[in-house]
Amino acid sequence: MKTSLHLAALFALTFTALADGPADNKFDVVRRVPPEGIQIAPAARTELQTGADALAKEIDSLRSALKGKAALLDLLPDVQIYHKAVDWALRHDEFYTTNEVATARDLLKRGGERAQALRDGKAPWLAQTGLVVRAYQSKIDGSIQPYGLVVPPNFAPGGAPLRLDFWAHGRGEKLTEMSFVDGRQKSPGQFVPPGALVLHLYGRYCNANKLAGEVDLFEALAHAKKYYPVDDRRLVVRGFSMGGAAAWQFAVHYPGVWAAAAPGAGFSETPDFLKVFQKEDLKPTWFERKLWHMYDCTDYAVNLFNLPTVAYSGEVDSQKQAADIMAKALAAENMSLTHIIGPDKTGHSYHKDSLVEINRRIDAIVALGKDPAPDKVRFTTWTLRYNQSHWVRLDGLEEHWSRARVDATVDLSENAVRLKTANVSALSLLFPAGSCQLVQGSAPRVMLDNQKLDAPLVETDKSWTAHFRKLAGKWSIAAFADEASLRKRHGLQGPIDDAFLDSFLMVRPTGQPLNARVGKWADTEMKHAVEHWRRQFRGDARMKDDIAITDADIAAHNLVLWGDPASNKLLARILDRLPLRWDAQTVRAGAQSFPASEHVPVMIYPNPLNPKKYVVLNSGFTFREYDYLNNARQVPKLPDYAIIDLNIPVSSRFPGGIATAGFFGERWEVIPGGTK
Numbered sequence: 001m002k003t004s005l006h007l008a009a010l011f012a013l014t015f016t017a018l019a020d021g022p023a024d025n026k027f028d029v030v031r032r033v034p035p036e037g038i039q040i041a042p043a044a045r046t047e048l049q050t051g052a053d054a055l056a057k058e059i060d061s062l063r064s065a066l067k068g069k070a071a072l073l074d075l076l077p078d079v080q081i082y083h084k085a086v087d088w089a090l091r092h093d094e095f096y097t098t099n100e101v102a103t104a105r106d107l108l109k110r111g112g113e114r115a116q117a118l119r120d121g122k123a124p125w126l127a128q129t130g131l132v133v134r135a136y137q138s139k140i141d142g143s144i145q146p147y148g149l150v151v152p153p154n155f156a157p158g159g160a161p162l163r164l165d166f167w168a169h170g171r172g173e174k175l176t177e178m179s180f181v182d183g184r185q186k187s188p189g190q191f192v193p194p195g196a197l198v199l200h201l202y203g204r205y206c207n208a209n210k211l212a213g214e215v216d217l218f219e220a221l222a223h224a225k226k227y228y229p230v231d232d233r234r235l236v237v238r239g240f241s242m243g244g245a246a247a248w249q250f251a252v253h254y255p256g257v258w259a260a261a262a263p264g265a266g267f268s269e270t271p272d273f274l275k276v277f278q279k280e281d282l283k284p285t286w287f288e289r290k291l292w293h294m295y296d297c298t299d300y301a302v303n304l305f306n307l308p309t310v311a312y313s314g315e316v317d318s319q320k321q322a323a324d325i326m327a328k329a330l331a332a333e334n335m336s337l338t339h340i341i342g343p344d345k346t347g348h349s350y351h352k353d354s355l356v357e358i359n360r361r362i363d364a365i366v367a368l369g370k371d372p373a374p375d376k377v378r379f380t381t382w383t384l385r386y387n388q389s390h391w392v393r394l395d396g397l398e399e400h401w402s403r404a405r406v407d408a409t410v411d412l413s414e415n416a417v418r419l420k421t422a423n424v425s426a427l428s429l430l431f432p433a434g435s436c437q438l439v440q441g442s443a444p445r446v447m448l449d450n451q452k453l454d455a456p457l458v459e460t461d462k463s464w465t466a467h468f469r470k471l472a473g474k475w476s477i478a479a480f481a482d483e484a485s486l487r488k489r490h491g492l493q494g495p496i497d498d499a500f501l502d503s504f505l506m507v508r509p510t511g512q513p514l515n516a517r518v519g520k521w522a523d524t525e526m527k528h529a530v531e532h533w534r535r536q537f538r539g540d541a542r543m544k545d546d547i548a549i550t551d552a553d554i555a556a557h558n559l560v561l562w563g564d565p566a567s568n569k570l571l572a573r574i575l576d577r578l579p580l581r582w583d584a585q586t587v588r589a590g591a592q593s594f595p596a597s598e599h600v601p602v603m604i605y606p607n608p609l610n611p612k613k614y615v616v617l618n619s620g621f622t623f624r625e626y627d628y629l630n631n632a633r634q635v636p637k638l639p640d641y642a643i644i645d646l647n648i649p650v651s652s653r654f655p656g657g658i659a660t661a662g663f664f665g666e667r668w669e670v671i672p673g674g675t676k
Contacts, residue, residue: 021277021278021279022278022279022280024278024629024630025278025279025280025281027626027651027652027653028651028652030625030626030628030629030652031629032625033173033206033535033536033625033628033629034094034173034174034176034205034206034535035096035173035174036093037089037092037093037094037095037096038095038096038097038098039093040095040098040100040101041101044101045090047105048086048090048101048104048105048108049090051086051105051108052083052086052087052090052108054112055079055082055083055086055108055111055112055115056083056087058112058115059076059079059080059083059115062076062079062115062118062119063076065119066118069121072118072121072123074226075118075123075126076118077135077136077137077144078114078123078125078133078134078135079111079114079115079118080135080144081111081133081135081144081145081146081177081181082107082108082110082111082114082181083108083111084144084177085104085107085146085176085177085178085180085181086104086107086108086111086178088176088177088178088538089104089176089177089178092534094174094176094178096174096176096179100178100179103178103179103182104178106182107178107181107182110185126157126227127157128151129151129152129153129155130150130151130188131148131149131150131151131184131185131186131187131188132148132149132150132151133146133147133148133149133181133184133185134146134147134148134149134223134224134227135147136219136220136222136223138212138215138216138219138539139219139502139503140212140215140500140501140502140503140504140539141212141503141504141533141537141539141540141541141542142539142540142542143538143539143540145202145204145216145219145220145538145539146177146180146181146184146202147184147199147200147201147202147216147220147223147224148180148181148183148184148185148199148200148202149184149197149198149199149200149224149228150188150189150192150197150198150200151197151228152194152195152196152197154195155197155228155229157227157228157229158229159229160229161229161230161231161232161234162195162196162197162228162229162230162231162234163193163195163196163197163231163234163235163236163366164196164197164198164199164221164224164228164230164231164234164235164236165191165193165196165197165198165199165235165236165237165238166198166199166201166217166221166235166236166237166238166239166250167189167191167198167199167200167201167238167239167243168201168203168209168237168238168239168242168243168244168246168247168250169200169201169202169203169239169242169243170239170240170241170242170243171206171208171241171242171631172206173206175202175205175206177202177538180202184200190350190355191238191355191359193359193362193363193366196234197224197228197230199220199221199224201216201217201220201246202216202538203216203217203246204216204536204537204538204539205536205537205538206242206536206628206631207536207537207631207634208242208245208246208249208266208267208631208632208634209243209245209246209249209250210249210295210631210634210635211497211500211501211537211621211634212500212501212537212539213246213537214249214250214501215501215502217250221235231369232370233259233369233370233372234259234366234369234370235257235258235259235370236258236259236260236261236262236362236366237250237251237258237260237261237262238261238262238263238264239263239264239266240264240265240266240312240350241264241265241266241319241348242266242631243264243266244263244264244265244266244267244312244319244322245263245266245267245268245322245631245632246266247261247262247263247264247266248261248263248266248267248268248297248322248326249295249297251263251297251303251304251307251309252297252300252301252303252304252307253297253300253303253386254386255303255304255306255307255379255389255390256306256388256389256390258307258370259308259365259366259368259369259370260307260308260309260310260362260365260366261304261307261308261309261310262309262310262311262312262358262362263309263311263312263322263323264311264312264313264350265312265313265314265317265319265320265322265323265348266319266322267319267321267322267631267632268296268297268298268322268323268325268326269292269295269296269297269298269299269325269632270292270295270296270632270633270635271284271292271296272321272325273321273322273325273632274630274632274633276318276321277318277319277321277630277632278630278632280630285658285661286676287638287639287661287662287663287674287676288637290401290639290663290675291401291495291635291636291637291639292635293382293383293401294382294383294385294495294635294636295635297326297329298325298326298328298329299329299380299382299403300380300381300386301326301329301330301332301333301335302330302333302335302378302379302380302405303378303379303380303389304330304335304337305333305335305376305377305378306374306376306377306378306379306389306390308365309337309338310338310340310358310361310362310365311323311326311327311337311338311339311340312339312340312341312342312350312354312358313339313340313341313342314341314342314346314347314348314349314350314351315341315342315343315344315345315346316345316346316347317342317346317347317348318348319348320341323337323339327339333378338361340354340357340358340361341354342354371390372390372432372435373390373391373410373431373432373435373436373437374390375409375410375412376407376408376409376410377389377390377391377392377406377407377408377409378406378407378408379392379394379405379406379407379408380403380404380405380406381394381403381404382400382401382402382403382404383397383400383401383493384396384397384400384488384489384490384491384493385490385491385493385498385501387490391408391429391430391431391435392406392408392419392427392428392429392430393427393428393429393430393481394406394424394426394427395426395427395428395467395469395481395482395489395490396424396425396426396427396469396470396487396488396489396666397423397424397425397488397666398423398424398425398666399423399666399675400488400493400494400663400666400675401663401675402423403422403423404421404422404423404424405421405422405423405424406419406420406421406424406427407419407420407421408420408429410437410438412437412438414445415438415439415442415444415445416444416445416446416447417429417438417444417445417446417447417455418446418447419446419447419448419449420449421448421449424470425469425470425666426467426468426469426470426478426481427467427468428465428466428467428468428481429446429455429464429465429466429468430465431462431463431464431465432463433461433462433463434461434462434463435462435463436458436462436463436464437462438458438464439458440458440459440460440462441457441458441460442457442458443455443456443457443458444458444464446466446468448468448475449475451474451475453468453475453476453477454477455477456477467479467480467481469483485667486606486611486667486668487666487667487668488664488666488667488668492606492611492612492614494604494639494640494663494664495604495622495636495638495639495640495663496602496603496604496616496619496621496622496636496638496639496640497621497622497623497636497638498604498614499558499560499604499614499616500533500537500558500620500621502558502613503556503557503558504541504542504557504558504559504560504616505542505543505544505549505553505556505557505558505559505560506526506529506530506541506542506543506544506560506562507543507544507545507546507549507559507560507561507562507568507570508526508543508544508545508546508562508563509522509546509561509562509563509564509567509568509569509571510545510546510547510567510568510569511546511563511566511567511568511569512566512567513563513564513566513567514564514565514566514567514582514583514584514596515564515584515596515597517597517598517646518564518596518597518598518599518600518646519563519564519567521600521644521646521650521655521656522562522563522564522567522600522618523562524650525562525618525619525620525650525655526562526618528620529541529560529619529620529621530543530620532620532621532624532625533620533621536621536628537621541620542557546561546563546568546569546570546571547569549570554607554609554610554613555610555613557613558607558613558614558615558616559607559613559614559615559616560615560616560619560620561615561616561617561618562618563618564582564596564600565582565583566584571617573609574607574608574609574615577608578603578605578608578615579605579664579668579669579670580601580603580617580641582596582601583596584596587599587600587601587643589601589641589643589660589670590670590671590672591672592643592660594643594645594659594660598645598646598647599643599644599645599646599659600618600643600644600646600656601617601618601641601642601643601644602616602617602618602619602638602641602642602643602644602655603616603617603619603640603641603642604616604617604619604640604641605640605664605668606668618644619638619655621636622636622637622638623635623636623637624637624651624652624653624654624655625652626651626652626653627653637653637654638654638658638661639661639662639663639674640662640663640664640674641661641662641663641664641674642658642659642660642661642662643658643659643660643661644656644657644658644659645657645658645659660674661674662674662675662676663675
């Protein structure tokens with residue numbers, strides 16, 4: 001049984017404010033996130049270091065001992081997370097209370113017990129009910145990432161599929177792996193639906209589940225499904241405070257995934273929230289304003305047409321703004337938001353009566369299960385990163401960062417599908433087996449923007465797939481969703497930050513730079529990118545020298561190239577196939593040119609050596625120290641390319657001055673003005 005002290009600590013973590021308010025609005029006075037830890041007693045440090053080293057040695061030994069035993073070897077992250085939790089706290093001074101010394105001892109003990117079980121050919125936690133800590137190895141950087149599970153008493157391996165609710169946590173600047181794992185061993189959280197799995201996301205720390213934190217949900221889900229019977233038609237996404245922001249985000253960007261969504265408080269967009277909550281005087285660049293469209297949920301509000309959503313706010317909580325502004329966006333679509341409001345001047349917390357009402361509504365929705373093929377789909381997006389709702393998938397846009405829209409209806413009375421689109425150049429209709437109610441063996445009539453098109457037959461398993469592409473303003477049926485030509489497509493559409501949603505490899509230069517000043521800047525920014533990836537996304541970035549890159553590396557990773565064409569051999573190899581010219585005198589992007597002695601390009605582009613992956617020049621993720629102070633700021637800050645002016649110092653917002661910046665066109669071409 002968890003003590004009241006543990007409960008108080010958990011609630012403080014879950015419901016903490018998103019930032020410190022106006023005090024965090026100064027670019028030149030930025031506190032460290034995560035903060036510096038405290039010094040623990042030397043004897044305790046020595047004891048814990050000895051224990052962590054012993055567990056690391058045992059993990060290495062197990063890696064060898066379990067070769068040929070794939071099922072057991074796949075469970076090694078469940079041991080490694082206990083080592084990482086303590087090792088990182090020691091290496092990076094991330095102890096925040098003296099009580100965490102005892103926590104670290106406990107985690108090392110538990111890690112050792114799991115290691116011994118694996119050595120004995122056992123994994124008793126796989127059949128465990130109640131609170132279970134699990135972990136997986138992320139594809140993004142090879143790091144070990146944790147998640148917590150609440151496993152119901154009725155669970156049995158291989159048993160009946162179970163509802164699964166995701167919980168996204170609130171802001172916690174001290175939420176290390178150690179404190180997260182400890183919490184997941186002590187509390188099931190506030191929402192524990194009977195007979196359901198609950199998956200508590202770490203989300204790679206404190207980023208409101210953006211970028212790599214977003215990918216964490218899907219990696220954790222894929223891992224959990226290997227060991228637990230998950231019902232894909234009964235997935236729910238929930239969260240409160242920062243986690244409420246995450247729930248809004250997952251709901252509107254992935255509306256076809258969930259049976260229901262239940263966001264509480266938090267924020268749902270960037271500009272209005274920062275004005276209301278943060279009291280910030282916003283002065284965005286034109287490209288920052290466009291990039292808000294990546295995560296501003298108000299821009300995607302219509303997607304809730306196909307997703308039952310129950311929002312919650314305390315009556316006097318300033319974060320009620322999140323649901324209020326979503327309600328306004330939905331009203332513009334002739335939709336009304338279900339918004340439960342905690343009465344009696346409830347602040348930043350759940351009211352007990354509201355909890356009952358939220359559960360009543362969500363449970364009733366989930367009992368029916370997600371409709372796999374609704375008759376009508378309304379979907380909007382601004383980027384092919386988010387391109388699908390149920391059976392409608394967008395495969396091409398006419399212009400990124402302008403609104404794209406599809407309204408699609410299945411008309412069974414006429415065995416037809418009708419679609420109206422805007423800013424769409426290619427799309428697919430994808431009905432999985434058993435879901436298509438159109439006449440089997442028929443070729444349904446497709447009316448696409450008032451153009452009649454023939455379509456493939458509905459198959460005997462009641463599946464149906466059809467692809468369409470628009471050329472010169474006219475739609476036609478297509479044999480495939482994709483085409484071989486260079487163009488923006490899902491997962492290859494930018495901006496720079498998109499490279500860090502999949503496996504990436506930093507490529508370190510080994511040669512002499514064209515200009516010493518540029519070389520020094522690139523080296524400093526590379527070290528900054530590596531260190532801040534560790535701090536903000538809790539992983540060690542893969543790194544190799546340019547001369548050591550193999551064909552396998554090129555096939556497997558997005559490559560982040562640091563340096564210039566003289567210092568980085570791989571950059572020199574592909575330079576003539578990039579939309580950029582760069583020599584000792586000049587950097588050229590389109591018609592613009594800049595002195596190479598004081599300017600450096602950053603950009604993202606399909607890798608000429610492997611167009612299925614990205615190449616990035618001289619950049620990590622693009623939000624910086626100032627943006628860590630409020631999660632609504634943690635959105636991409638640079639578009640597809642920029643030329644950095646080294647005469648303007650690196651700041652807490654940018655890696656120098658921005659001489660020019662822009663988005664490439666849909667064929668990855670340079671566009672005058674960068675689609676400004």
